[in-house]
Amino acid sequence: AQKVTQAQTEISVVEKEDVTLDCVYETRDTTYYLFWYKQPPSGELVFLIRRNSFDEQNEISGRYSWNFQKSTSSFNFTITASQVVDSAVYFCALSEGNSGYSTLTFGKGTMLLVSP
Amino acid sequence: AAGVIQSPRHLIKEKRETATLKCYPIPRHDTVYWYQQGPGQDPQFLISFYEKMQSDKGSIPDRFSAQQFSDYHSELNMSSLELGDSALYFCASSTRQNQATNEKLFFGSGTQLSVL
Numbered sequence: 001a002q003k004v005t006q007a008q009t010e011i012s013v014v015e016k017e018d019v020t021l022d023c024v025y026e027t028r029d030t031t032y033y034l035f036w037y038k039q040p041p042s043g044e045l046v047f048l049i050r051r052n053s054f055d056e057q058n059e060i061s062g063r064y065s066w067n068f069q070k071s072t073s074s075f076n077f078t079i080t081a082s083q084v085v086d087s088a089v090y091f092c093a094l095s096e097g098n099s100g101y102s103t104l105t106f107g108k109g110t111m112l113l114v115s116p
Numbered sequence: 117a118a119g120v121i122q123s124p125r126h127l128i129k130e131k132r133e134t135a136t137l138k139c140y141p142i143p144r145h146d147t148v149y150w151y152q153q154g155p156g157q158d159p160q161f162l163i164s165f166y167e168k169m170q171s172d173k174g175s176i177p178d179r180f181s182a183q184q185f186s187d188y189h190s191e192l193n194m195s196s197l198e199l200g201d202s203a204l205y206f207c208a209s210s211t212r213q214n215q216a217t218n219e220k221l222f223f224g225s226g227t228q229l230s231v232l
Contacts, residue, residue, distance in 0.1 A: 035221070043204060045159070045223040091158060103149070103172055104221070106158035 002027045004094050006107035013082050013114055021077045021110045023092030029053075034068065034075045035093040035104065045091070051075065082114045118142055120209050120224035128230045129197050137192040137227045141209030145222075147171070148190040150182060151206040153226075159206055165190055166212065197231045204228050 003026040013019045025034065036048040049059065051068055059066045063080045079086055089111045093104040121140040129135050141148050147166045151159040152175075161174035165184035176182075179197075184190045194201060204226045 037223075042225075043228070044225040045206060047222065050221070103161040103164065103174060104151075104159070105161075108158050 002094050002096055002105045004092050004105055004107035006092055006110050008110045009108065010111040010113065015083060015114055015116050016081050018078060018080050019082050019112065021090050021112065023075045023077065023107060025073050025075065025094045027094060027096055029096040032094060032096045036066065036077050037091045037093065038088045039091060039109070040088040084114050084116055087112055087114045120207055120222050122207050122224035122227050124227060125225065126228045128232065130232055131197060131199065133197050135194045135197060135229060137205050139190045139207030139224060141188050142222055145209035145211045146188060147210045147212060148184055148188070149208040150190070150192050151208065153204040153206060199231050202229060202231045
């Protein structure tokens with residue numbers, strides 16, 4: 001069975017600090033997909049990234065970066081120079097199988113609070 | 117670009133009433149997923165449809181039913197509502213026609229259901 005663990009329930013930082021959100025996953029499949037979603041106070045789920053299990057390259061998108069390490073089953077997310085607008089709940093999610101769109105299993109989420 | 121449309125945005129019902137939530141996927145998307153997110157919880161998969169047929173089933177109560185129509189929109193029908201059904205209900209869509217390049221699973225803004 002698949003499982004996603006986000007050990008940090010809440011993180012508070014001051015603007016401009018860097019912050020890393022941890023995600024550890026469990027799966028028996030060799031083919032799987034990992035996602036990060038942002039859920040701001042308005043409630044919608046905003047897609048951030050999708051990564052397949054065969055691509056271990058780290059990715060950077062502006063102030064966001066992701067570190068995928070199969071050896072430790074982790075897919076951590078770093079925000080550089082955090083801003084107040086980054087305040088949200090961040091979910092890591094996993095889907096198994098070749099389709100890439102089998103059901104998502106979400107972690108419990110990490111609430112990030114960025115204060116001015 | 118068109119996104120996943122959900123209606124209504126908010127819904128208030130009494131216990132034992134029924135509710136119908138609607139989801140309009142992104143044009144040309146053939147797969148629809150429903151998720152339920154309780155207060156302070158992570159989204160939980162309920163059910164999915166591909167080409168108007170149920171493709172996967174999660175933790176959907178027997179009181180709930182869903183279907184996908186010929187125009188690919190989907191409806192989630194909820195009967196004998198209970199207080200515990202109060203949650204944010206998300207719909208997501210994707211397509212199996214272009215797995216190689218379609219990297220995002222798009223979520224709608226959700227329907228907030230409150231059962232009083």
